[in-house]
Amino acid sequence: MIHVFCNKRGSGKTKALINLANEKVLNAKGHMVYIDDDNRAIHELHRDIRFITTTNLNLSDHESLYGFLCGIVSENYDIDTIFIDGLSNIVKVNIREAEVLFKKLEGFCKNFNLCLYINMNDDICNELPDTIKKYVA
Structure with missing residues (x-):
């Protein structure tokens, strides 16, 4: 299941995603992963949530992100929830690539x-095709 949160920069998407992750970890049956483009959230997340920063990973496009996610799951099959904070900050994608x-x-x-929770900035959300809009919460 995919959930997308779209809003403007500075609207509190990250704070809401961190709170959601911290709530879900209390009743999680599997492992959880939080992916971000910087380290700011590391001390706000529950210690049972694996935090990964993409700062030095050189993820350049949607294909490298997909391969990265496959690598994470292949390393640990007990993962049941992944949070991606700021998709457009991690990789640059246009609408066609996003589809x-x-x-x-x-x-x-x-x-x-x-379950996959993704934060996206409003600049790309205004142009989302119906194939992605169905995931927007």
Whole structure:
């Protein structure tokens, strides 16, 4: 299952995603991963949530992000929830690439029985096609 949160920069998306992760970890049956483009959230997350920063990983496009997510799950099959804070900060994607990415992520979530929560900035959200809008909360 994929959940997308779209709003303007500075609207509190990150704070809300951190709070959601901290709430969900209390009743989680599997492991949780929080992915961000910087280290700011590391001390705000519950210690049972694995934090990964993409700062030095050189993720350049939607394909590298998808491969990165596959690597995370292949390393630990007990992961059931992944949070991605700031998709457009982690990789640069246009609308067409976003559609391809979300189609892959849909299959990824089904294959590995994952919940995926993604924060996106308003600048890309205004142009979302229906194939992605169905995930917007």
